[in-house]
Amino acid sequence: MSSKRFTKDHEWIDVEGDIGTVGISDYAQHALGDVVFVEVPEAGREIAKGAEAAVVESVKAASEVYSPVSGTVTAGNAAIVDQPGLVNEAAEGAAWFFKLKLANPAELNDLMDQAAYDAYLKTLE
Amino acid sequence: MSEPMTISGNRALLIEEKLIFELDNPGSVAIDLPEPAPFDLERLGDAPRRGRVALPDLSEPQVVRHYTRLSQKNYGIDSGFYPLGSCTMKHNPRLSEKVARLPGLADLHPLQPQKTVQGALEVIDSLAHWLKELTGMPAVAMSPAAGAHGEWCGLMAIRSAHEDKGESHRRRVLVPESAHGTNPASAAMCGYSVDPIPALENGRVDVAALKAKLGPDVAALMLTNPNTCGLFETEIIEIAAAVHGAGAYFYCDGANFNAIVGRVKIADLGIDTMHINLHKTFATPHGGGGPGAGPTVLSAALAPYAPVPYVVHGAGGLEMVEGKRAGAKPFGRVKGFHGQFGVFIRALAYIMSMGSDGLRQASSDAVLNANYLLASLKDDLSASFDGPCMHEALFDDRFLKDTGVTTLDFAKAMIDEGYHPMTMYFPLVVHGALLMEPTETESKDTLDQFIAVVRGLAAKAKAGAAEDFKAAPRLTPRRRLDETLAARSPVLRWKPAAE
Numbered sequence: 001m002s003s004k005r006f007t008k009d010h011e012w013i014d015v016e017g018d019i020g021t022v023g024i025s026d027y028a029q030h031a032l033g034d035v036v037f038v039e040v041p042e043a044g045r046e047i048a049k050g051a052e053a054a055v056v057e058s059v060k061a062a063s064e065v066y067s068p069v070s071g072t073v074t075a076g077n078a079a080i081v082d083q084p085g086l087v088n089e090a091a092e093g094a095a096w097f098f099k100l101k102l103a104n105p106a107e108l109n110d111l112m113d114q115a116a117y118d119a120y121l122k123t124l125e
Numbered sequence: 126m127s128e129p130m131t132i133s134g135n136r137a138l139l140i141e142e143k144l145i146f147e148l149d150n151p152g153s154v155a156i157d158l159p160e161p162a163p164f165d166l167e168r169l170g171d172a173p174r175r176g177r178v179a180l181p182d183l184s185e186p187q188v189v190r191h192y193t194r195l196s197q198k199n200y201g202i203d204s205g206f207y208p209l210g211s212c213t214m215k216h217n218p219r220l221s222e223k224v225a226r227l228p229g230l231a232d233l234h235p236l237q238p239q240k241t242v243q244g245a246l247e248v249i250d251s252l253a254h255w256l257k258e259l260t261g262m263p264a265v266a267m268s269p270a271a272g273a274h275g276e277w278c279g280l281m282a283i284r285s286a287h288e289d290k291g292e293s294h295r296r297r298v299l300v301p302e303s304a305h306g307t308n309p310a311s312a313a314m315c316g317y318s319v320d321p322i323p324a325l326e327n328g329r330v331d332v333a334a335l336k337a338k339l340g341p342d343v344a345a346l347m348l349t350n351p352n353t354c355g356l357f358e359t360e361i362i363e364i365a366a367a368v369h370g371a372g373a374y375f376y377c378d379g380a381n382f383n384a385i386v387g388r389v390k391i392a393d394l395g396i397d398t399m400h401i402n403l404h405k406t407f408a409t410p411h412g413g414g415g416p417g418a419g420p421t422v423l424s425a426a427l428a429p430y431a432p433v434p435y436v437v438h439g440a441g442g443l444e445m446v447e448g449k450r451a452g453a454k455p456f457g458r459v460k461g462f463h464g465q466f467g468v469f470i471r472a473l474a475y476i477m478s479m480g481s482d483g484l485r486q487a488s489s490d491a492v493l494n495a496n497y498l499l500a501s502l503k504d505d506l507s508a509s510f511d512g513p514c515m516h517e518a519l520f521d522d523r524f525l526k527d528t529g530v531t532t533l534d535f536a537k538a539m540i541d542e543g544y545h546p547m548t549m550y551f552p553l554v555v556h557g558a559l560l561m562e563p564t565e566t567e568s569k570d571t572l573d574q575f576i577a578v579v580r581g582l583a584a585k586a587k588a589g590a591a592e593d594f595k596a597a598p599r600l601t602p603r604r605r606l607d608e609t610l611a612a613r614s615p616v617l618r619w620k621p622a623a624e
Contacts, residue, residue: 034608034609034612036609036612036613037612037613059608059609059612060550061550061553062306084613085609085613
């Protein structure tokens with residue numbers, strides 16, 4: 001059972017202790033098409049829930065990645081900056097965008113679990 | 126399909142052209158210059174050249190052939206139909222070109238004394254008058270060099286107005302999701318943060334969501350009307366009132382002005398500033414044929430902040446104001462000299478040859494042509510919104526569902542058919558967008574031929590010819606280019622193999 005939680009904007013967050021790992025969903029990478037550019041936040045940046053945290057650009061479009069929760073960034077994933085194509089290969093795994101220390105874990109309750117997200121995706125078809 | 130191979134690599138008269146650096150033929154020259162007279166290098170200080178200038182050696186016929194061949198590979202509005210949406214690729218009249226080449230205009234120098242260029246100043250002043258008349262606005266900044274530059278100019282005027290009122294805390298700009306990408310970019314260039322506004326099911330701005338986002342920190346709204354879905358923003362009066370009620374200014378992106386010229390005065394819509402793409406609406410060359418020009422009209426509230434220079438009627442004739450005058454608070458200068466003067470001449474020639482009745486007819490015909498495309502193709506493609514549309518027709522990729530063909534494949538197949546593809550994947554508010562803008566300068570015959578081709582391709586896709594689409598384009602000198610690799614690892618500069 002995945003512990004991931006999802007937003008309606010297709011970000012995911014996986015929390016271990018008080019550190020959350022954030023990325024974009026497999027659905028999102030597929031909709032974007034070949035990812036050609038990624039910008040991730042630097043460690044130390046404070047981000048509010050729903051605020052722009054990262055940028056992802058594909059051959060079709062440029063989009064913002066919004067933070068699912070509030071917190072302080074502890075790391076950005078340099079690997080996807082060097083190799084944006086990783087986002088297409090492993091969006092919900094190795095191609096995470098950033099990690100952050102949660103400011104308010106209760107915010108997780110506003111997010112969807114895997115089953116709810118899958119049901120949400122069905123409504124988009 | 127087998128591809129016939131040739132010994133040369135050329136395909137008939139489509140020459141396989143090398144880069145000019147690869148054509149380097151050391152020792153070749155176009156012009157024989159005499160040996161320079163003896164010269165004391167000391168006089169150059171640190172400036173003397175230390176190595177060979179990295180330019181290729183070529184004879185004149187080599188240079189002429191190279192650039193002639195490159196020009197023949199280009200596809201432009203002079204080659205055929207160019208239905209690129211939100212771009213207004215209309216015919217560029219040859220009369221305008223002729224006028225722009227008149228020696229009295231073409232041979233001017235921007236630093237000539239003003240009394241010797243009264244005619245040129247009159248060109249700028251007359252064009253400014255027309256633009257003010259067509260928009261109902263009291264002022265226009267003529268010097269912005271293109272659309273995005275005009276956006277930035279309008280936002281700088283807005284920022285100056287807020288700062289002048291002691292409201293520099295207004296840092297947020299509202300931009301609809303269907304906006305041109307230049308809108309958020311221009312706002313960011315002005316130091317503003319960008320807040321997106323969602324669209325309604327009918328393709329128009331969600332006015333309730335817009336009102337909810339207005340607040341004391343909002344500097345401006347940037348709206349395109351008609352918008353990039355080809356739809357008129359019907360609630361624009363209410364939107365303008367709400368924006369002004371919140372103490373913000375209303376910027377309009379004028380990219381789609383061609384739909385409403387002579388029909389709507391944008392001053393009546395409550396707009397404070399709008400750029401006008403002369404290269405779109407007023408038929409001056411653009412794309413590779415540019416440059417463009419983006420004069421930006423300003424309301425009475427923003428007019429004092431207009432950038433220099435501008436033309437005024439003085440005692441001794443027309444004067445170009447370069448500095449500060451009483452009552453004016455120009456935010457600065459946005460362009461060297463006076464803006465794109467060559468474009469001004471063409472735009473004014475176009476406007477004067479059309480006349481006000483002709484301009485009004487042109488916008489009507491542009492809308493009619495777009496609706497002809499929409500009505501003719503709505504059963505074959507999937508129209509994103511119920512008609513009628515304004516100047517452009519928007520379709521999405523629902524008609525390609527389960528065919529294995531994408532919007533991109535469809536566009537590539539259009540190239541094989543001899544058409545420049547429409548705009549694709551924009552606007553972002555619909556899935557797999559195909560945006561077509563025929564403009565008023567295309568005949569019914571041209572549109573009918575195009576419609577027949579698009580219908581044929583749609584039928585082919587639905588009949589299960591996905592492999593053909595995936596292989597397209599098949600008839601071009603180069604096949605499907607690896608756009609992903611080009612974006613991920615761009616090669617921006619040629620280097621000799623040895624380096």
